[in-house]
Amino acid sequence: MNWWWLGLTVRSNYLPDNTPEFAQAASAAMAFSTANQVKVLSYTGRLDKGEIVALGHRLGVPWQLLWSCYQAGENMCGRCESCRRFIRAFQAQGLAIPGLIQRGE
Numbered sequence: 001m002n003w004w005w006l007g008l009t010v011r012s013n014y015l016p017d018n019t020p021e022f023a024q025a026a027s028a029a030m031a032f033s034t035a036n037q038v039k040v041l042s043y044t045g046r047l048d049k050g051e052i053v054a055l056g057h058r059l060g061v062p063w064q065l066l067w068s069c070y071q072a073g074e075n076m077c078g079r080c081e082s083c084r085r086f087i088r089a090f091q092a093q094g095l096a097i098p099g100l101i102q103r104g105e
Ligand SMILES: [Zn+2]
Pocket: 068, 069, 070, 071, 076, 077, 078, 079, 080, 081, 082, 083, 084
């Protein structure tokens, strides 16, 4: 069994690809199209971004390795909607924005 993990969030579920239904449909497509029965799962589908950041902080997530920006480049732009949501999630938790504008490679 192989797994493909999605970072679904509860408040972004107005986006079709950010829903449990999408994860189920993707799992069905993977089961149909692969020999190894890849299953698409998410631990975060019931959490908002602030809760995900708080959980990640408790778990010691290496945030500098995250790429959350819609733009390509050396660094995250810090201006697109994805960057702004990420920044707001850290601010809502009272946490410093760790290397947000630096891409970990
Ligand atoms: Zn960005």
